[in-house]
Amino acid sequence: MAYDVIVLGSGPGGYPAAIRASQLGFKVAIIEKESLGGVCLNWGCIPTKALLKSAQVYEYLKHAQNYGIKATGVEHDFEAVIKRSRGVADKMSKGVQFLMKKNKIDVIMGFGKLKAKGQVEVTGADGKAQVVEGKHIVIATGGRWRELPNLPIDGKKVISYREAMVLPQQPKSMIVVGSGAIGVEFADFYNTMGTKVTIVEFMPRIVPVEDEDISKELEKQYKKKGIEIMTNSSVESLDTTGNGVKAKVKTQSGEVTLEADVVLSAVGVVANIENIGLEQLGIKTEKGKIIVDKYGKTSVDGFYAIGDCTPGQALAHVAGKEGVNVSEYIGFLEKKFHHQPEGIDYNNVPGCTYCSPEIASIGFTEKAAKEAGYEIKVGKFPFMASGKASASGSTEGFVKVIFDAKYGEFLGAHMIGNNVTEMIAEVSVARKLETTAHEILNAIHPHPTMSEAVKEATAAAYGEAIDI
Incomplete structure (x- = not known):
């Protein structure tokens, strides 16, 4: 045909x-x-x-x-x-x-x-x-x-995200290798369900593509939940001959052996x-x-x-x-559409991670903005100061915004907290419309909502914060 x-x-x-x-x-x-x-x-x-x-x-x-x-x-x-x-x-x-x-x-x-x-x-x-x-x-x-040579996936003791979704029974313990979105989401799910979870991350911090403040906050919240986190660490080899898995992990202070029922390899795609x-x-x-x-x-x-x-x-x-x-x-x-489509701005793509607390980010991190030569204004609003967050019982996390000090250009936003994946779209549209801090401050945000934290963080960046 x-x-x-x-x-x-x-x-x-x-x-x-x-x-x-x-x-x-x-x-x-x-x-x-x-x-x-x-x-x-x-x-x-x-x-x-x-x-x-x-x-x-x-x-x-x-x-x-x-x-x-x-x-x-x-x-x-x-x-x-x-x-x-x-x-x-x-x-x-x-x-x-x-x-x-x-x-x-x-x-x-x-x-x-x-x-x-x-x-x-x-x-x-x-x-x-x-x-x-x-x-x-x-x-x-x-x-x-992605399958690493030293982490061969057998689908039973060493699994990918695919097997992690359909395990026939809940493991008592799990090692999660990699702390990107897939790794931290499954770590959160299994920990909440009662599995003892250890995250092993090669980079110096978990969720390494995120702003450093986000990584610190997620690590703090995960440790509160009882998730063990090992950064600057790598799994060198696995032994699956016994009932579970023994993982040799290289850390900055030497080699250790971890034991678990199952290892989830979440090292990317x-x-x-x-x-x-x-x-x-x-x-x-x-x-x-x-x-x-x-x-x-x-x-x-x-x-x-x-x-x-x-x-x-x-x-x-x-x-x-x-x-x-x-x-x-x-x-x-083929003359069926009247114009060439606009190319995608890959620096204005929201990224969302659905662990608890959720993570949402877009645009420049603070570090990237400085490296790009911007003089910046940074504002943070903690959900601890949010009336809606307090009423919801979800006061973990914050909203962080980054603006160009010279023109007020909205360079980036980084959020961690309850439901923030539903809030990041505001910043995506705002940046697409070349919105400045002035417009964010003058656009009335509803109260009480989690989303008003975007406006509050912007106010904090300009020394105009009311609620903190």
Whole structure:
């Protein structure tokens, strides 16, 4: 069959690309080897949030007396928690199936490989192959967990995030290697459910991509919860011959051996670009990613790439926007869309981590702003001073904002606390509109809310704080 646009992969980049292309009047096919929605929907963003919500409810019930409510005999059913998470993911995947039908997009199940210009070979589960033709081909093959040579994943004692979501029984103890978003989210979930958790991080601080103040606060809160944290440390080898796992960990003060039921390897993701025909077609890659321009074009005409298989941030919302943009660019080429899409500002992408307390950030960290040569004004507002946070019983954390001292440009924001992932969008829009501190201070924020902390932190940066 012949199509105008073929999308290889149906994750959070692929399926929006397919839908937008269909909206623009193209005949579209999407190729998927496993489940519609990709890793994010089936094994990432969505089911992990379901697990974390169950953990939050359990935590609330354990501390119900703090709210004047008596709850006795509170227990969790680990198997039921996992089952709920899978149910949420399955429901969302069926939602993507509905969207494909609604937008008249053909779904071709199987492993897709670029065969030639305008051609993709799709091998189904039965081993039979067919060639699908399309003028424009969008590569949206996503990523998977990174596997280190000294941390070979066996799926039982040494696991990836995928196994961590569906363990048949709760481990009594767990070592989490890596403290990025995946690592700290699972550390939080399992700790809340009662597992003894140790985080081993190679860098000097946990969540190392975040502002240093965020890292310090999360470490403080995690230690309060009983999570053990080892920074400047690396797992050198594992022994899985016994009942559990023995991990040799190299620290600054020497080597120690940790024992646990299971080790979760959360050391990042790697792009799925092997065996999809890139080399044969001469599509250029660098450092394991497909090289693209601001419109998603690869080095070979007619082929595009978006999402985790390209150099931008490996985030679902980035992939989604790239997917829409690439289809609009194809629409522009084919005179179905009236202008070239605006390139993405990758320094204005919000990052969210859904541990407790949550983390949300955007733009420059304080260190990065100084290194970029800015003279800055920094303001912090602690949730301890927030009326809504006190009423909610969630006073951990703060909002930190960074402005250019000369022009008041909103350089960045870094938040840690309850529900801050719902607050960061204000800063994303504000920065997109080139909003200054003056506009933030003069935009009335509702009271009492957690979100007014953005305005309060801005006031603190300019010496005008009222509530601290």
